[in-house]
Amino acid sequence: MLSPPLASALRAAAEAVAGVIAGRTPEAPLAATIPALRPAVMDLVFGTLRDGGRGDFLLGRLLARPLQEPLIHALLLVALFRLEQRPQDVHTTVDQAVDAAAGIRRGRLKALVNGVLRGFLRRRDELLAAAEADVVARWRHPRWWIERLQAEQPQAWPAVLAAGNSHPPMTLRVNRRCDDAQHYLAELVAAGIEAQALDAVAIRLEAPVAVERLPGFAAGRVSVQDWGAQRAAALLDLHEGQRVLDACAAPGGKTAHILETADVELTALELDAQRAGRVRENLARLGLAADVRVADCRRLEEWWDGRRFERILADVPCSASGVARRHPDIKWLRRAADVAQFAQTQAAILDALWHVLAPGGKMLYCTCSVFRAENVDQIKEFTRRHPDAARLPTGCAELEVHLMPGPDHDGFYYALLQKLA
Structure with a gap:
């Protein structure tokens, strides 16, 4: 043919x-x-x-x-x-x-x-x-984007832009309820797929392949998820039996990873009905169950039953500037004013979700942005508005994880907050 x-x-x-x-x-x-x-x-x-x-x-x-x-x-x-x-x-x-x-x-x-x-x-x-x-032709980003990064990342901006123009890695998340990275890695090698284990569940492929070639994909043994995105489940400090909320769940990668990590009672919210359908499809493939609802997490009266959550993942809408290499149209569809608009939406989501977090509970704030207004500055303003919010270390005594796009992962930001009793 x-x-x-x-x-x-x-x-x-x-x-x-x-x-x-x-x-x-x-x-x-x-x-x-x-x-x-x-x-x-x-x-x-x-x-x-x-x-x-x-x-x-x-x-x-x-x-x-x-x-x-x-x-x-x-x-x-x-x-x-x-x-x-x-x-x-x-x-x-x-x-x-x-x-x-x-x-x-x-x-x-x-x-x-x-x-x-x-x-x-x-x-x-x-x-x-x-x-x-x-400058625009060389770095292949809008001028406002370049200038913003130059101001916010005076040392790292060339590397961030270069990574944003690169081909993203294809990374897998092994379903820990079925397998581990080392065992699954051996199966990949046997199938002629070169790869490298990054941790106990993450595997980076040397070159992308169709998911149909991945052993056990249809059976839910493995998912495709960036290594940076896989940080969320571990940072949430999950324990059996907790009530957990994934407030902006689509497409469901972090939702599924939470359920693979611990037996919890999970509610997943998604504003868009079609995207909520993708969450359900991903969970069904993996053999996992959650209460998936179509709702705006800011409108508590539409979905909240009055019972507080012990863990909340706030993976909020953002400029997606940290994943532009996966979706390069983002660079040309975004405008400078969009960052401030996203920041307003993020603040409204955080304020709403704080009401449904139990005293002593933890909320993980997450974006796939590299801009300060959506990350460092957002959390600084939130803790100013909420004196009962304590920032917790996210590892190595750091109060935040700020990943820039690189060979192993996309750009992500995480901050862990605890509600004081």
Whole structure:
């Protein structure tokens, strides 16, 4: 069976990228892509978005004036990304991009696409040198994002940005009710999957694989979850029989990990009904049970029965700036003002959840953000508002865990709070 032509992948990728430029996530167009084409399209889309800012810089020097056709603009971004990544295939990329343009506006812009891409090849060294001298083109993040990190992380910002442009690791969480990392690692090796154990339950794969290749995945022996996200269950200090609340549960990875760690009475809240369905599906695959409800955790009158919880996980909505390499559209859909809006929502959630935490109980605050307003500053303001909140060490006497994106994990922040009796 012949593989679909590259032109089809370029066109489908351009449609997804154009949607992101217009303010939409790429999930729907990617889901609508035919299965045979989807892996190639995903690589093109995610790669183009990771390189976002660079492609527009190059087009600004290759075009006499901005394009008025969004789909052609996106097609050129995708093609420029592939030209940089696959220098051995430059002629194929140009030819197939021109073929892809034939189906847009009746092919009237085929000559423009051909001219722009061949112009890039002629001026490649000059243009790439200029891109390295431009802060947005070099670091492939929005200017406001770069400047914020430079102010908040004056030493670490280059490493954080570089990690944000990298391919994320694929990490597994072995279901400790069934197995342990060392035993499961041996099964992976036997199946021809290279991997490394990170701790008693976490395993990082050398290269991503389809979950269907993972031994026992359908039977619930293992889940895919970033190592940084796996910190939550341990930090909660779980004990048998506790009443536990996961206040913002979707997609259910941390929910499941809590239940794998201890026999607790768990309530999982999720605002979106469809995402709550994903929580139920994940729990069903793992053979775990929780009271999953569709509710806004801030509206206590809609879901709380008056019984307090001994442990609460507040994995709050955030900018997701720590996981942008997994969802590179985030970099281009977020705006600077969004961080302050997320911080307001986070504060409202924390204040509401504090009412349902039992005296002596512990609440773990978590974000996948690298920005201070959602992390350090948020907790500082919360403890100022609530004198009955004591901060607890999260390990090695530190009062917080602030993980920056790196080879082993994404960016996460954790702070553990205890309600004084």
